[in-house]
Amino acid sequence: MAKPTKLHGSDLRKLGYPEGNVINLALDILEDRQLSKLDKGSALALLRKIKEDPYAYLRDSLWRELAKAFVPDPSRKVGLNPEIKDYRRYDEAFIEDGARQQTDTAMQLPITLDGALMPDAHQGYGLPIGGVLAVDNAVIPYGVGMDIGCRMALSVFALPPHYLDQRTQELKKLLHANTRFGGKEVFKNPTDDPILDRPEFKEIAVVRGKRDAASSQLGSSGSGNHFVEWGVVDITIDDNELNLPVGHYLGLLSHSGSRGLGAAIAQHYTKVAMSKCPLPPEARYLAWLDLDSQEGQEYWRAMNLAGDYASACHRDIHRRLSQALGEKPLAKVENHHNFAWKETLADGREAIVHRKGATPAGAGVLGIIPGSMTAPGFIVRGRGEQDSIQSASHGAGRKMSRTQAKQQLSEGNVRRYLRDHGIELIGGGLDEAPMAYKDIHQVMAHQRDLVDVLGSFTPRIVRMDAGGGGKSKYGGE
Template identity: 75%
Template sequence: MSKQTVRGNDLRKIGFPEGPAIGRALDVLADRQFKKLDKGSALALLQQIKADPYKYVRDETWREVAQELVPQPSKSVGLNPEIKDYRRYGEEFIEDGARKQMDTAMQLPVTIDGALMPDAHQGYGLPIGGVLAVDNAVIPYGVGMDIGCRMALSVFPLPEHELYQRAKELRKIILENTRFGNKSGFDKKMDDAIFERPEFREIGVLKGKRQTAIDQIGTSGSGNHFVEFGVVDITDPDNELDVPPGKYLGLLSHSGSRGLGAAVAQHYTKLAMQACPLPPEARHLAWLSLDSQAGQEYWAAMNLAGDYASACHDQIHRRISKALGERAMAKVENHHNFAWRETLADGREAIVHRKGATPAGKGVLGVIPGSMTAPGFIVRGRGERDSLQSASHGAGRRMSRSAAMKTLKEGDVRRELKDHGIELMGGGLDEAPMAYKDIHQVMAHQRDLVDVLGSFTPKIVRMDAGGKGGKGGGE
């Protein structure tokens, strides 16, 4: 392969504007992973980024280039000069980037109220762990790319010791009944009523995604998505699950709406940025009015994507339950990347975005996972109005994915997992337990938000073999 010799003039010829985009693109191409790329391939890639920079604004490698290429409006919608007050939980260990992003969100003209959860960390647009209530509008990046990302827990009528006695069998069951990433689905697919939904015929962006949704039904994404067997420990005798206190075999899954949700997010984010141009620091918070056709379309597509995510989890749990030969005696599920129409404490109706936050209305059940070596928790919401009836969606990252990949050593991670009796299939350094906050600290900062009914401790974990991500960190 010929040596790559891309220069500034080459970029100008394919339409790159004068300015930082050229220098930043050349800096990326100088990186070791691109040095062996031939000139034609490099320019073809850069042409793709130039043609649709919105597609690359979340890409860790190319986002700085893409952000320079996103068309800048001649006139933008102004932010309010004052930052509306909002509640921060566990503020002392929330990174500055997440606080700054939330501050910006609280300056939007449509913002009514907000809150920041104790697992919060920097994301795109609204921070992960951010909760934002707005007036008659929806923010695609306030929901996130993985629309309807969801937790689902099944509790089986099997005692804890069966997890260890049947470990080899359980490992085989997970391997045979789960699929991760975009490379493969199931040869024999389970049908689902969701494919008859009219949205697939009525909404343009969904028309071409129905077959993708069919191909990916019952599968899990890459990144921070997982399916795992572990120990459920029910501690509250008055739990709504009707499960007596004790330790049981459990199955926990975490995944979202796959390629369907990503397509919806990308399409309507682009429309929002065009319709609602904001200053650079806020541009990913562009909104669609729910009085507009695009806003109504996004709302319908978002709800379809959420229902599709739920259908995927249902099929995962049905497949594994059948292979296990057991029917779950209790299930707990919740979205954590979604928007809901809710009534606030002052009686106003609002659209509440929970990006990486668990619904915690009074009596609402949910699952808040920890890391691979720390328990997650089955919780009941307390309906706390200051948090907009929300809680964290996991432990949250204390180390970025790129930092984890650069600083953690595979041998150290393997020893950590072994010391905790964890068998991991797939995954990577960026999912390492050391990359996450202490879930016990996170839970201590939200005692007013949820009651704990029990815990889930992972033991046999499967993740995508080649993906990036980590528990509690997805968008």
């Protein structure tokens, strides 16, 4: 059995241990006779736990001194700038105070270069949903968010809208058979996608043990506001990058992200950032990783892996349903949020642009901005507006929190509301009722300078997570 004495400094550096006394201290402790029977893998796992959660080892006489090395030193706490940098707010009267306050705090970070707040903004963790933040050579894990690379994907088919009325039950069955939601539903035979062969699964510690889970969850969707839905695509502009004539089509729209893989990455690197970059309490979730650091480079690679994995999930969803429908899409549109991009600002500065619940809207960039399940979404082309840091909203945005929706809405009213709007819902809950969302038309009215509208998507048959079983409380299967 391999002994811990065979560990070398290079092994600890791969875990993110800093050069110098900390590595020497760890190796010295591992030579203690109490640990002589630990194999190399167990020793490395233990050292990783101490680094990630040092507070749990402060009362352990053997590990106390090593744990202290990873506890943030209050004397090196990073301060905020006293002044709030100016930033553009779209429809300020429409944005809740909590979202505004969170952005104000973000604009005081010493690394901040610019920011913007979209009209669908509401309070979150770190950055608000609908927040855009450009910073200098750093990445903020909670500025990206938990569901890394969450995205919208639309397929447009050469079938008329009345197909939805003629084949309602058939289309509902196709959703049941070819989609999976939440933490427990997976396909018995998941797709073997090239994303699963990426070297990051071997080279980055936090995702090394996540490949099997990522494989089983491929092609599935999360809970909450994630959905797959059939609806009507209405193309209204002849001159469009989709090469579609003006007219009405059957459409398939999906919204989901990077599943458990993205959540694990976000949780791990947020802890790392908070330990390395102690901020005042109101800003603690805005802790960042310098992109010149090992941890910063690791997170950047892991974030891109999660984003590409989210895209692979949507690719599988649309492949399965297109094959089941027996039709090849005429056109596809996909865009993502909850991500960080390397971009050049209007003044020529290089920046890392975080879009947490905000859609990229560079000149000519296509995207989808959904409404609620009873309101249309919009196919858009970005206008490259610099005041918004080439961004737009990622949806209608919530006007009720999930808790408020559950407290204030009744199942009977929601059922009648959906029926009146001709919506077939499979799954879903009160927290995702359409009344919990802002008016998408008002949101779009306040971002006319940010995007051009090429068409719309109106939902008709919607599937969401129901907390198990996929059965709706509102009259669907």
